[in-house]
Amino acid sequence: MAKVSFKDFTPVNYMPGEDELINRQAKKRKMDTPTGNTNEAAQKASCGCGSDCGHCGGEHGMDEVGKKCGCCGNEIKAVNVDEALSMAQRRQKARTMKKYQSRLKVGQKKARAKIASSKVLAKRARKAARRAMAKKLTQGIAKRDLTPSRKKEIEARLDKMKGRVNRMAKKLLPTLRRSEMGKKRG
Numbered sequence: 633m634a635k636v637s638f639k640d641f642t643p644v645n646y647m648p649g650e651d652e653l654i655n656r657q658a659k660k661r662k663m664d665t666p667t668g669n670t671n672e673a674a675q676k677a678s679c680g681c682g683s684d685c686g687h688c689g690g691e692h693g694m695d696e697v698g699k700k701c702g703c704c705g706n707e708i709k710a711v712n713v714d715e716a717l718s719m720a721q722r723r724q725k726a727r728t729m730k731k732y733q734s735r736l737k738v739g740q741k742k743a744r745a746k747i748a749s750s751k752v753l754a755k756r757a758r759k760a761a762r763r764a765m766a767k768k769l770t771q772g773i774a775k776r777d778l779t780p781s782r783k784k785e786i787e788a789r790l791d792k793m794k795g796r797v798n799r800m801a802k803k804l805l806p807t808l809r810r811s812e813m814g815k816k817r818g
Contacts, residue, residue, distance in 0.1 A: 679706045716784065747816050754801070757808050761800035762790050 650658075679701035696708045717725065729736070748756070766775065769786050778786070790797060 679704060679708045716787075719780070748812050753805060753808050753812065757801040757804045758797065760804050760808070761797045764800065765790055765793060765797055 697710050699708055700706070701708055766786050769789060770778065770782075775783065
């Protein structure tokens with residue numbers, strides 16, 4: 633085995649030959665860049681052992697779904713983790729979005745130059761349908777004027793009306809497609 637020196641434990645320069653400040657900012661940017669799935673409604677695999685299990689801790693990888701757990705013998709099932717954000721999490725998310733604001737603007741500008749795909753149009757239609765349903769539920773009161781608890785209540789009611797929202801979105805889709813094509817032609 634080779635002898636390990638102190639240099640092996642020092643952090644790598646992300647931009648060698650640059651000023652110390654620029655190097656530090658480059659490293660900070662690299663550390664702040666999100667990777668992988670940052671979706672809040674993520675999936676998790678569990679066997680039902682519980683977190684106090686010494687073997688697996690009750691959690692498994694998504695690749696193990698359908699197999700048997702080594703310690704308890706239970707089948708490993710996928711569990712949807714879809715929890716509402718607390719106020720502290722909302723504030724943290726707001727700070728994060730503020731941090732990526734300039735990057736998001738660049739991406740939005742690029743997206744505006746292209747014709748939206750069918751997936752994007754379907755997403756827009758769903759959002760428009762939810763907005764219209766929310767407007768009906770609040771009797772025309774703007775969402776920004778509502779309290780956070782009222783917004784949460786309306787979102788929960790909209791989640792229960794998924795079928796109606798999907799039907800409304802399906803009806804809105806051709807209109808959105810026509811307006812998208814008109815924008816690009818103009």
